[in-house]
Amino acid sequence: MWVIFWCLTLAALTYYFNDSLTKKYNPNQVVESTISDRGKSIVLKQNKRGHYVANGFINGESVIFLLDTGATLISIPAHLGKKLGLSKGKTYPVSTANGSINVFATKIASLEIGTLRFNGIEGHLNPGMDGNTILLGMNALKHLELRQANNSLTLTIPNY
Numbered sequence: 001m002w003v004i005f006w007c008l009t010l011a012a013l014t015y016y017f018n019d020s021l022t023k024k025y026n027p028n029q030v031v032e033s034t035i036s037d038r039g040k041s042i043v044l045k046q047n048k049r050g051h052y053v054a055n056g057f058i059n060g061e062s063v064i065f066l067l068d069t070g071a072t073l074i075s076i077p078a079h080l081g082k083k084l085g086l087s088k089g090k091t092y093p094v095s096t097a098n099g100s101i102n103v104f105a106t107k108i109a110s111l112e113i114g115t116l117r118f119n120g121i122e123g124h125l126n127p128g129m130d131g132n133t134i135l136l137g138m139n140a141l142k143h144l145e146l147r148q149a150n151n152s153l154t155l156t157i158p159n160y
Helices: 002-025
Strands: 032-036 039-045 053-058 061-067 074-077 091-096 099-113 116-126 133-136 145-149 152-158
Touching: 039 053, 074 099, 091 116
Parallel strands: 061 133, 074 116
Antiparallel strands: 032 039, 039 152, 053 061, 053 099, 074 133, 091 099, 099 116, 145 152
């Protein structure tokens, strides 16, 4: 009985601490969305490192985005391309913080974060990226109003 007790206790603690670490990295597991006369908005909380990370979707598949104002385009780890229904296009060089690398052009049919949606937006598949986090670059962010206050960021697609 003691062995079963300790195994269950260890499993519960593992689950608790894994969930806690996930929420520290991405406090925006569920994105708060609003629609007003100004437009559609989402509010993201800053993580412990000062970054804005949020769950979203690419072509209907669940993904994690990291907002990156230093990225020109949406940058997707190449190993996720097939899962997300993205095809490799023309190869071209880009400059990254780690130096120059060749990436593959791709077209994203749909990208969603809360109520914010982009259709037919460009991106690239980056073979140099590990992990599963997608960099949400300026080609998407330039269409939004960004307001930062109190460790949160409000992103709005304005009504025109």
